[in-house]
Each structure stands twice: as structure tokens, then as C-alpha cells.
Amino acid sequence: MTTRRALLAGGAALVLAGRAPAAPPTSLRAALDAAAALPHDPGAALALLAGYDRKGLGTAEQLDLDTARAGLAIDQDILRRFAVDPRAKGPPHTPAHATLLLRRKLGDDVDPRAAATRLEAERRRCAARADALFARLGIAGATTGARFSALWRDPRQAYASPDAALADMNRWLAELRARVPAVVGAVPPWCLNVAANPPTAADRTAAHFGYRTLPTPTQPGGYVPDLQRLADRPASTLPSVVAHELLPGHMVQLPLEAAADPHPLRLDYAPGFAEGWAIYIERRVADAGVYATDPLAELGYLHWCLFRIGRALVDLAIHLHGLPLAEARARLLAWQGEPAYFAPFDADLGRIVQEPMTRAAEMLFALAIENGARGRSGIALARYHHVLLDHGRMRSDELARRARRV
Known part of the structure; x- marks a missing residue:
């Protein structure tokens, strides 16, 4: 052990x-x-x-x-x-109650109105970039979401088998592993000892997919993707999954947090930090130029962005302004076209209703981390990342305080 x-x-x-x-x-x-x-x-x-x-x-x-x-x-x-x-x-019970729940999951510095404005600006930025790429590729549609749906139906985006998808993920993983020092900074070598793995026979029997095993100094880690519905896994979507679930996302932050051994109360009162780190890392990878010669992979990344931004926006709108679920669904359809693999629109909206401010907190954690990274590069950016990683998660207001002192 x-x-x-x-x-x-x-x-x-x-x-x-x-x-x-x-x-x-x-x-x-x-x-x-x-x-x-x-x-x-x-x-x-x-x-x-x-x-x-x-x-x-x-x-x-x-x-x-x-x-x-x-x-x-x-x-x-x-x-x-x-x-x-x-x-x-x-x-x-009320919008005031919803605001307190958001503060509970994120930090005392959150302003819901300002958060919604920032999220909408990010949504427009991602949509504009996606529309420009679609125009370059000759993919038309009435909305950004309609263009993504057309991409989903392109047979050239389909994998022939789960093995082919897994091999593609590990190809991307090799590239991203080599970029970890430049994107994040120095990390212990054992954090890099990870792979995208096929399910075991027991996994198949139990239909147990989409889970990760964290690396340790003595054991490799890995992620077993859910590849049961390949038609819903276009090739363009998987590079950003590798960045998020493997490197430099969860397989850097979560193992180092386990080493720091935060008290369960810290996990309870900053629950979205880990997801926020992985969302932030997806953008850092894209901004580092990894997809510069692969517009389809960049579109896959942008679809994940719009998914996470969209669910944060409707989370705020449902619980603070009473947005009807039918209207929330229509917005998601126009923004992203196709649901995320694991989050069909209706099921995800049901979770958002039952888990208020969870999705908003996750995306706002990503933006809080981006705020602290702004204007930093090289050693200064690596030092900032160390502040986030060395001792485990923190709330957004604490993150901002520590970022100012780096």
C-alpha cells in the first residue's frame, strides 16, 4: 500500500x-x-x-x-x-438562497450578475471562434449548434472501433505529456505515468466506464473512457478529453492534492476546484497552439467549452431568474447543437435543478484560475500553478489572494 x-x-x-x-x-x-x-x-x-x-x-x-x-x-x-x-x-427556496449556495461551492467573492456577464462574454468568444473555423471548413448552419450537429454527422469523424479511438487518445496523450513542463511547469515524473486504458472484463460486465485511477509514486494511473456509443464520440472531441481527464488536467491536480491530504471539509467547501482546473487546462492547451494545424480538434475543444459555459449559464438563469427548462434546453441546443457524451440535455438539466450552482461553480472556478494566470508566462506562470497544486484546492477568494502574492 x-x-x-x-x-x-x-x-x-x-x-x-x-x-x-x-x-x-x-x-x-x-x-x-x-x-x-x-x-x-x-x-x-x-x-x-x-x-x-x-x-x-x-x-x-x-x-x-x-x-x-x-x-x-x-x-x-x-x-x-x-x-x-x-x-x-x-x-x-429563493434567489438569495441560490446565491448563498454558489458562495458555498465557490467563494465569498462571487457576484452572480458579474459572473453571468463574464460567462456570456466567454460564450460569445468561443462561438465566434467556432463559427470562423466552420466557415473555413465550409460547414454551414443557422446557428453554431447546427454547425456542430453537421460535424457530428460527418462520417469522416467516426471511429471504426473502440480500439481505434483508444489508440488516438494515447497518441494525443504522448504529445500532451511532452508539453506538460511548458504548459504547467515541473511536476513529479510519476504524475506523467498514465494512459488511456481499455475496460477490463469486469468493467464490461458491470458496464463500468468513464473512470480514472490516480497515479502514485509506485503505481501508474489511467483513464478508462466510455466508448460504447462511438457515433456520439466524433474524433474531434477526444483530444480535449485527453487534456481534461489525463494530462495536464486531472492526472496532475488530483494526485498532488491526494499527497497534500486536504481535510474533507476543504473538499466539501471547494467542490468544483478540480473540475475548474481541468477546464482551465483545456484552454491552456489550446492557447499553447496544440491545435494550430488541426481545426477539427480545435472545434472539439470549443464544443467542450460551450458545453461547460452553457450549463453554467443556464444553472444561474434557472435558479436566479426562473428560466423555464424548455427555454434552457433551446439555448443549449442553439449554443452547442449536440449534448456532451455523458450529459444528454434533459438529463443534465434535471441534475442542474437538483444540484443548484454546481455546474456554475465548476466553470467559475476555471475562470477564477484564468484570472490569476492572466499576464503570466514562463517561470511566473509555473510559480502560479505551483500555488494552486502544491497544497490542494482552495476557494476562489483565497485563490485570488494567493495569486496576488505570487
Whole structure:
């Protein structure tokens, strides 16, 4: 079994110089455990953490404490104002309740109106780029979504077999693996020991697909894609899947976070960070010119962008402004044309209703990470990425504070 000590040793390449020495972890960890055991009394949980001075803690422990305090304070506000379990699924009672749920999942710095404006600007940017590429390729349609639907029906985009799709993913993975130092910065070599893998016989029997195994210093990692419906997996869509699910996306951030061992409360109050990192990385890969000579692969990336931006926009519109589901579906159809492989329009809208502000928080985490990266390159960008990766996830307001200090 891989020990936490081994994981930490493997992740040492990302630890920044000058990290403050950690206080004895057991006392704070025990207090956080006790706070987590009081899900229906956030006030009492906050009281358990009141006596801890963050200045004497290491970076990971500071993040644990700060994140727990911020999230518990929002839970206390939700209970006081709406008398509902902050963790409960289902539509929020009011727009104010929805806003608190967004703050709970993202950070205290979020402004829903400004967030919607930024998301719409990003949607227009992606759509304009996609339309320009479609015009170059001679693919017509009344909307951006209609053009994507035409691309989906192009027989040249179809894989002959799951093995062919898997081989293509591993070809892209080899290219992206070589680009990790330039796109992200130095990472432990074991993070790169990953592959796109076929399902096992047991996976096929259980219909278990679309899952990842994280690498460790002693074991390789991998991603088993769901390739059961090849007609819904055009070749253009898979390069960005490799960037997102493998490198430099989840297989960099999640293993290093496991090594940092964040407290479960930190995971609970910054739940969309990991997805935000992977979405951000998709754009960094595209901006690095990986698809410069492959407009179809760039269109696949843009479709994923429009999918994630679109579901964030309708998440906000449904829960803050009462957008009817039929209208939300019509917007998604016009924006992206085809649903994401794992998220048919109606099923995804049902999840958005039951899990308010989850999709919005994920995309807004990606934009928060982009904000911190703006204007950085080379060593400065790698240093910023280290701040995000070395000690595990953080909330968006904490991310902004730390980005300003890099």
C-alpha cells in the first residue's frame, strides 16, 4: 500500500521554498474532524475552530482552517435564513438562497450578475471562434449548434472501433505529456505515468466506464473512457478529453492534492476546484497552439467549452431568474447543437435543478484560475500553478489572494 509519506516524497518537486513549518497536525485535524461531525450545527462547529491561529500553521493546514471557517459560516447563514440543510439537493427556496449556495461551492467573492456577464462574454468568444473555423471548413448552419450537429454527422469523424479511438487518445496523450513542463511547469515524473486504458472484463460486465485511477509514486494511473456509443464520440472531441481527464488536467491536480491530504471539509467547501482546473487546462492547451494545424480538434475543444459555459449559464438563469427548462434546453441546443457524451440535455438539466450552482461553480472556478494566470508566462506562470497544486484546492477568494502574492 502506498503511504502518505511516499506520496509526499513524490510530490516534493512542487513544494515551494520557504514554506512555514507545520504545527502539530493532530490538534487541528481533530478539531476539524469534530466540526465535520456537526453537519446540522455549523455554529457549534465554528466554535470548535475559533481558538486556532492560522499564523502558526503550514500552508495546507491554513487552507483547511480557512476553507472550513468560510464554508461553515455560509452554512450557518443558510440555516438561519432558510431553515434547510445546506447539503440537501433540490431547488433553492429563493434567489438569495441560490446565491448563498454558489458562495458555498465557490467563494465569498462571487457576484452572480458579474459572473453571468463574464460567462456570456466567454460564450460569445468561443462561438465566434467556432463559427470562423466552420466557415473555413465550409460547414454551414443557422446557428453554431447546427454547425456542430453537421460535424457530428460527418462520417469522416467516426471511429471504426473502440480500439481505434483508444489508440488516438494515447497518441494525443504522448504529445500532451511532452508539453506538460511548458504548459504547467515541473511536476513529479510519476504524475506523467498514465494512459488511456481499455475496460477490463469486469468493467464490461458491470458496464463500468468513464473512470480514472490516480497515479502514485509506485503505481501508474489511467483513464478508462466510455466508448460504447462511438457515433456520439466524433474524433474531434477526444483530444480535449485527453487534456481534461489525463494530462495536464486531472492526472496532475488530483494526485498532488491526494499527497497534500486536504481535510474533507476543504473538499466539501471547494467542490468544483478540480473540475475548474481541468477546464482551465483545456484552454491552456489550446492557447499553447496544440491545435494550430488541426481545426477539427480545435472545434472539439470549443464544443467542450460551450458545453461547460452553457450549463453554467443556464444553472444561474434557472435558479436566479426562473428560466423555464424548455427555454434552457433551446439555448443549449442553439449554443452547442449536440449534448456532451455523458450529459444528454434533459438529463443534465434535471441534475442542474437538483444540484443548484454546481455546474456554475465548476466553470467559475476555471475562470477564477484564468484570472490569476492572466499576464503570466514562463517561470511566473509555473510559480502560479505551483500555488494552486502544491497544497490542494482552495476557494476562489483565497485563490485570488494567493495569486496576488505570487
